[in-house]
Amino acid sequence: MKYNYSPNVDNLLSKILELNSKHTSMIAESMKQLSNDELQDFDHYIEYLQMNGRTLDSLAKDYTLIVTDTFKELIYFSRFGHYRFSTIKEIEEAGYFDKKYMDQYMIGLGLTTFVWENHMQMKRFFTKNLPTNQMGTYLEIGPGHGFNMMQAIKNTNCQHYIGVDINEASVDLTRKILASTCFGKFNNYQVVKSDFLQWKSNKLYDIIVMGEVLEHVENPLSFLRKIKQLASDSAHIFVTTCINAPAIDHISLYKSFEDIELLIEHAGLEIKQCLQIPYHKKSLLECQKEKLPVNVGVIL
Numbered sequence: 484m485k486y487n488y489s490p491n492v493d494n495l496l497s498k499i500l501e502l503n504s505k506h507t508s509m510i511a512e513s514m515k516q517l518s519n520d521e522l523q524d525f526d527h528y529i530e531y532l533q534m535n536g537r538t539l540d541s542l543a544k545d546y547t548l549i550v551t552d553t554f555k556e557l558i559y560f561s562r563f564g565h566y567r568f569s570t571i572k573e574i575e576e577a578g579y580f581d582k583k584y585m586d587q588y589m590i591g592l593g594l595t596t597f598v599w600e601n602h603m604q605m606k607r608f609f610t611k612n613l614p615t616n617q618m619g620t621y622l623e624i625g626p627g628h629g630f631n632m633m634q635a636i637k638n639t640n641c642q643h644y645i646g647v648d649i650n651e652a653s654v655d656l657t658r659k660i661l662a663s664t665c666f667g668k669f670n671n672y673q674v675v676k677s678d679f680l681q682w683k684s685n686k687l688y689d690i691i692v693m694g695e696v697l698e699h700v701e702n703p704l705s706f707l708r709k710i711k712q713l714a715s716d717s718a719h720i721f722v723t724t725c726i727n728a729p730a731i732d733h734i735s736l737y738k739s740f741e742d743i744e745l746l747i748e749h750a751g752l753e754i755k756q757c758l759q760i761p762y763h764k765k766s767l768l769e770c771q772k773e774k775l776p777v778n779v780g781v782i783l
Contacts, residue, residue: 495539503546513600545588567731568732574732585651588652625693626646628657629660632674636672646674647679691710691721698736710752711750721780725776728776753783755781
């Protein structure tokens with residue numbers, strides 16, 4: 484099937500849908516919403532991954548890994564009402580922190596940024612609200628595949644950018660994408676492998692970003708409290724998480740937006756702006772009643 488995008492995008496979508504035919508309508512709808520700049524970023528991301536040894540066939544398999552494992556966890560959650568794992572140790576013992584697996588998982592997640600409408604909406608929310616004239620220092624906890632950190636370096640005027648991630652695969656992927664020249668030349672950044680709660684810094688940060696971390700950790704309140712300690716008085720703090728959204732590495736369950744609000748309040752922070760994105764073709768009310776996933780982004 485041809486979509487009349489770039490050859491890279493067309494060919495990858497065809498290979499993805501060969502393995503995931505039920506996603507045809509959803510992906511077609513999502514792709515129609517992409518701007519020319521977003522399509523160009525998608526094309527550049529595919530090109531970048533190919534330069535780093537990935538084939539279109541392997542990328543389609545990376546995407547399918549996300550789909551298959553997430554669907555398996557959705558079935559488990561609908562049956563039992565809780566996530567499969569409740570500790571990081573359990574996930575590790577199940578083999579999901581293997582570097583090869585995490586490489587595939589994070590690349591598949593990167594692809595969903597473009598082919599899942601909810602993930603692109605969150606990316607737009609992040610980019611739109613970046614304080615473009617902000618000077619000072621930038622901190623990101625859990626940069627993952629590196630998209631947000633790269634966007635921040637391109638769109639803000641901080642003097643230094645630092646990413647902290649406990650996962651070796653994420654650190655490696657973020658370092659590689661920032662060091663490549665596919666998206667621009669960057670030199671004022673650092674990415675370190677560390678447990679954020681053990682990581683020490685004597686600085687205050689003017690932009691702090693933590694995307695999709697609160698659902699992955701056993702002590703989310705400690706993460707938010709440490710963010711508050713590290714934030715300058717006028718800091719822009721951007722955090723995302725999710726409600727009723729099972730995945731193989733999700734351990735902290737938020738059953739409603741009120742759960743997230745209460746967590747933020749207990750950390751001594753305040754929501755200035757928020758975005759809630761319901762499950763595909765569902766309303767927020769329907770998601771709450773049916774316990775379906777909702778993506779949440781907040782500016783604190």
